[in-house]
Amino acid sequence: MNILDAIYKWIVNTFYGWNTTGNVEVVDPVIKFTEEIEEKGYAYNDIKDWWERTWTTNNGTESIQEIYKKDEDGWTKMMIGYGDRVFYEEKVNET
Numbered sequence: 001m002n003i004l005d006a007i008y009k010w011i012v013n014t015f016y017g018w019n020t021t022g023n024v025e026v027v028d029p030v031i032k033f034t035e036e037i038e039e040k041g042y043a044y045n046d047i048k049d050w051w052e053r054t055w056t057t058n059n060g061t062e063s064i065q066e067i068y069k070k071d072e073d074g075w076t077k078m079m080i081g082y083g084d085r086v087f088y089e090e091k092v093n094e095t
Contacts, residue, residue, distance in 0.1 A: 002044045005031050030070065037068055068092070 009031050034044075034051065042051040050069040056062065064081035079088035 002034075002046065005034060033075070042066075042068065 009028065037051050040053075042053045045052050050067050052065050052067050055064045055066060062081070064079055067078040067080060069076050069078065073091070075092045077090050077092050078086050080086050
C-alpha cells in the first residue's frame with residue numbers, strides 16, 4: 001500500500017466513527033483492492049502510476065509484466081512483454 005492510501009484509510013477510519021453510535025470501520029474499495037493485489041506480489045510503481053509484478057522464464061531470458069492500472073473508468077489489467085507490447089488487456093471489477 002502506498003503512503004497516500006495509508007493516510008486516507010487512517011483518516012476515514014478515525015473520523016467516520018464520530019457521527020455514529022458504534023465502532024464502524026469503513027473500508028474504501030480501492031484500498032481493499034490494492035491491499036489484496038499487494039498480498040499477491042504486486043508492487044506499486046509510482047513513476048508509471050500502476051501496480052505491477054514481473055514473470056520470468058526459468059532461464060531468465062524473457063519476462064512479462066502483469067499490470068493493474070486505475071483510471072477514471074475503473075481498473076484495467078494488462079500483460080506487457082515481447083518488446084514492451086501490450087498483448088492482453090481487460091477491464092476488471094475491484095470487488
